[in-house]
Amino acid sequence: MRDGLATHLAALWRYGLVLSGNRDVAEDLVQATCLRALERRSQFQPGTRLDRWLFSILHSIWINEVRARVVRQGAGFVDAELALVVDGGREIETNILASQMLTEIGRLPEAQRETVLLVYAEGYSYREAADHLNVPIGTIMSRLAVAREKLAQATGDRPAKEEDETRDRDERR
Missing domain, CATH: 1.10.10.10 (Winged helix-like DNA-binding domain superfamily/Winged helix DNA-binding domain)
Known part of the structure; x- marks a missing residue:
């Protein structure tokens, strides 16, 4: 599992960056994804694609974070599609x-x-x-x-x- 995680870190980071629009948040998402994957490695189905499983974990963490942030701010629940603000496009490349x-x-x-x-x-x-x-x-x-x-x-x-x-x-x- 650890070797598999290492090979997918860059793709996970890109996915986290696309979702969050922020480098630091993307890094946090990747870290949380790796931790959850290691904790739940018994749930991974051998013979399936590890990258797809990791992307699903990252996406789930992101959606949960967006919902929790909105609730913490007292705004109730929000559709995740409306919850993104990109900051730092010029820093990306x-x-x-x-x-x-x-x-x-x-x-x-x-x-x-x-x-x-x-x-x-x-x-x-x-x-x-x-x-x-x-x-x-x-x-x-x-x-x-x-x-x-x-x-x-x-x-x-x-x-x-x-x-x-x-x-x-x-x-x-």
Whole structure:
């Protein structure tokens, strides 16, 4: 388990950063994820993908933290999709274009941002992302289409529709 954790630390940190928008919070999420994974290693099913299990743990910790923070602030319960504020997009990358793109991704609603990360950064298939997020594959495709359009508008580019349509068609198979 420890060796497996070590190989996935960078991906966990990226996922934590996408969810929280803050480097320190991302590091805390990774640490909490590693601790929980070690404590509950008996729950891991051999033969399944460790990275998917770790991403699920991190996501659960994040959602619990968002809900707890809102309750502590006296605001009651909130939909996690509305609970993110990104701060520090320019600190993420020194490259101006990369920084701009990461900032724009950070402005996406959490569901779209998370889907973009899973499919484009972590290489999940549409089916794997749908299973991980417990949504239909069509929802993944819709989130990505909307996210691509928003990112294209924000950066002044036109989305590569042919390439996206080909990928969407291939993913449905």
